[in-house]
Amino acid sequence: MPKKKNTASSLNKEKFLIIGAGNMGIAVIKSLFNHRISSKKIVVIEKNQSSELKKLKRSNNFEIKNSIDKINNLYQPTITLIAVKPNQLKTLNGLDKDNRLGNSIIVSVVAGKKIKDLNKVFKKTSGIVRAMTNTPVSVNMGTTIVYFERKIKTKQKKPIFDFMSLLGQVSETKKEDLIDDFTAIFGSGPAYIYLFINSLIEIANKSGFKNSDSMVLQTFLGSILLLLSGQKKPSDLQKKVTSKGGTTEAALSILASNKGLKSLLTRAVNKATKRSRELSKIS
Numbered sequence: 678m679p680k681k682k683n684t685a686s687s688l689n690k691e692k693f694l695i696i697g698a699g700n701m702g703i704a705v706i707k708s709l710f711n712h713r714i715s716s717k718k719i720v721v722i723e724k725n726q727s728s729e730l731k732k733l734k735r736s737n738n739f740e741i742k743n744s745i746d747k748i749n750n751l752y753q754p755t756i757t758l759i760a761v762k763p764n765q766l767k768t769l770n771g772l773d774k775d776n777r778l779g780n781s782i783i784v785s786v787v788a789g790k791k792i793k794d795l796n797k798v799f800k801k802t803s804g805i806v807r808a809m810t811n812t813p814v815s816v817n818m819g820t821t822i823v824y825f826e827r828k829i830k831t832k833q834k835k836p837i838f839d840f841m842s843l844l845g846q847v848s849e850t851k852k853e854d855l856i857d858d859f860t861a862i863f864g865s866g867p868a869y870i871y872l873f874i875n876s877l878i879e880i881a882n883k884s885g886f887k888n889s890d891s892m893v894l895q896t897f898l899g900s901i902l903l904l905l906s907g908q909k910k911p912s913d914l915q916k917k918v919t920s921k922g923g924t925t926e927a928a929l930s931i932l933a934s935n936k937g938l939k940s941l942l943t944r945a946v947n948k949a950t951k952r953s954r955e956l957s958k959i960s
């Protein structure tokens with residue numbers, strides 16, 4: 678887990694511009710406030726303010742404008758988050774024409790948009806970072822990967838790691854292509870886990886349990902906490918539950934067979950990676 682206190686204090690020097698305050702943008706704004714970043718250092722550009730955004734503004738009193746030219750030009754952001762939908766990226770063309778983003782690193786979470794696409798939209802910046810994350814960001818438990826444009830220097834990376842760490846865990850990739858694999862494994866990952874949970878709930882319901890939902894959730898939560906509480910690997914704990922000739926071994930003879938869960942997940946992830954690459958080409 679990131680060290681929240683140090684992370685936040687290192688971000689006190691930064692000035693943030695958030696472009697697009699939908700699901701993702703709002704999760705970021707909330708986490709900045711949760712880490713006591715001053716409302717004077719957060720400016721938001723959003724065309725259609727949702728009731729959630731308005732509520733957030735009422736309690737934190739930060740600036741929201743519908744375009745960059747409405748922002749006081751003395752406000753020079755150092756970190757700009759781009760959180761619009763992929764098909765809306767083109768609406769940001771020319772945004773940096775007055776050199777408003779010249780001192781800013783651009784962090785794009787826009788799915789499928791490569792550094793070369795982003796460079797066409799943002800021409801005068803301190804550098805561009807692609808970040809991909811997943812839905813648990815809304816509870817600050819996201820898994821994020823970042824890819825830095827080559828011109829970004831090591832010392833410029835620290836505030837970006839700290840910024841994205843507000844939303845959970847962050848790793849760097851030196852290969853931009855790996856973002857498609859990340860999307861297929863970790864971006865879509867929560868859906869795989871929910872499918873697994875739901876399948877067990879349905880099986881438990883069929884067996885006649887009355888509170889299958891909470892029993893299955895507790896089994897997941899307990900297994901994860903048990904794993905995190907020790908130094909053991911998942912495979913060690915799996916072996917520990919599996920006695921010779923017992924019930925778990927009977928189930929694993931199907932789930933862990935050659936055509937079992939790993940093979941099925943590999944096929945699923947490969948198909949998702951292929952789709953992610955296709956979408957990057959057409960988005």
Ligand SMILES: NC(=O)c1ccc[n+]([C@@H]2O[C@H](COP(=O)([O-])OP(=O)(O)OC[C@H]3O[C@@H](n4cnc5c(N)ncnc54)[C@H](OP(=O)(O)O)[C@@H]3O)[C@@H](O)[C@H]2O)c1
Nearest residue numbers: 697699700701723724725760761762763765768787788812
């Ligand atoms: N949600 C996630 O967990 C997640 C995870 C990974 C990546 N992402 C990526 O993050 C991006 C945002 O996703 P989201 O779910 O937050 O989308 P969203 O809820 O649609 O939010 C985007 C917001 O940006 C606004 N907007 C569009 N163009 C604008 C402009 N030119 N100026 C100001 N505001 C503008 C949109 O307004 P309108 O009402 O006009 O559309 C909308 O409110 C996507 O590219 C997605 O791929 C999201």
